[in-house]
Amino acid sequence: MTPPDPKRQPEAEPGAAGPNTPARPQSLMLTFFGIHVLGTGTALSSASVIDAFARVEVGEDAVRSTLTRMVGRGLLARHRRGRRMYFSLTARAAAVLADGEERVQRTGAVNRAWDGTWTLVGFSLPESWRRERHDLRSRLVWAGFGPLQSGLWIAPGHVDVAPLAQELGFGDRIRAFHAEAAAPTEAGPLLRSAFDVDAIAEGYRSFLARWGDGTAPAEAHDDLGRLLLLHTDWLDLVRGDPHLPAEHLPERWPAEPAEALFRELSDRFAPGSRRIAQEILDRWEPEA
Template sequence: MLSFCGIHLLGRGRAVSSGSVIEVLGRLGVGEGATRSTLNRMVRRGLLERHQRGRKTYFGLTGHAEGVLADGRDRIWSTGVVNADWDGQWTLVGFSLPDSWRSERHDLRSRLIWAGFGPLQNGLWAAPGPVDVAQAVEGLGLESHLRVFRASVLPPTQVREVLEQAFDVPAIGGRYRGFLERWDRTDPPGPDGDALAQQLLLHTEWLELVRRDPHLPAEYLPADWPAARAESVFRGLSGRWQRSADLSAAKLDMVAPED
């Protein structure tokens, strides 16, 4: 659903009917009950808002969702997955939360992972490069519990040691190789001939890869690092299906929320 919103709603001032969402996700094997549950959950989380038109219900993006999706779009199309110009600087975040704050700790860690951080040790996380931590944790109400620094690695510590300690480098590479095994083939996944469904599958898997990739400096990664090849495959398939997917999406029941 987030992939659909990011591709076909973001920046377009449109809301899509629940029936159209059910129809599109149904092509991917998602049942009506699961789709309705997802829509309701996204409303509760402040990502979607309902618009009533007679007996029909439409769903449009909230301002919060626009920001989240715009960040994902920038990561995919602007930042990319290859960090070839790292300046050697790290952003460090130290925090200490009460043991009873399990939910707050989970939310903070999720935000830090999305922002490219990995745990160096208990309560100390690091990310290569500059990170706007205030923006990353906005809305959590935990600013007073955080300490943020910029730093560089000095001997006897080695950059590769930090990378291996804070990030599961083999697992990150393995996810890109799994993507290539799934998509770099003559018969990519998804309903054959259904460009919109294939587009949503592709973008959903790619966004999950990007979300879990801390953008590690390329010079410290193995020579056969598969991220660049995987990105090339993603962009090629996305371009191949875009026109047909757009035409299919244009036939869905959408309205301008202010109408």
């Protein structure tokens, strides 16, 4: 989950890169603005963003082109102040980041509160609507759905589908239901039919392998860089995890130790990251 217009989610939704692959600059940029800008009402100068990204070995040209693309995609707003250029979050990007923060801070990686219900979504779009079908499928994956069979997607628990249908403008082309499985259907096989459980588990194992020795990847030069890479890796995992019910997952599900490691390292890197950010980030509060 890379949409070019407001009806499509940014390319980091869901996970743009796995924990064992270098994060794309836009994923890093969204995470960076989520850590240092979300909720502050401030904008950052391009020069200070370039300085920050040098700490994770992302060059000036890549930073400038990423900032420009994200302005074009409605994720960042550009402000000129004298000879300097500043960038702030748009309302759309702030909503995306706030949702990611909600998943990280409150939802958690392990679903132990499933009530046995499912949300089902059926749709029928003309074959010629290729872009619209891509948009809808991307949004369904982002919302925690998996494809059960042709035109029918499921997600555990109650998911509010109305905002998604309204945003995409599909109206009565989408049907949504809340239901429980009935015999002979069992939850475990149902999960494996709709979701790649093995791939989700491998993502968490890769995260543990990348971060589990207590040291950050070599491209992170200080705590600001370490926190940025850590949060980008974790958000990629969370965005790709439909929060499947724990009781129907394999034993020793790796999400729990991976989440514990993420929180431990985040607490370790955060103070140093804040200190460095205060020293290097050039902030400005644009007029409303």
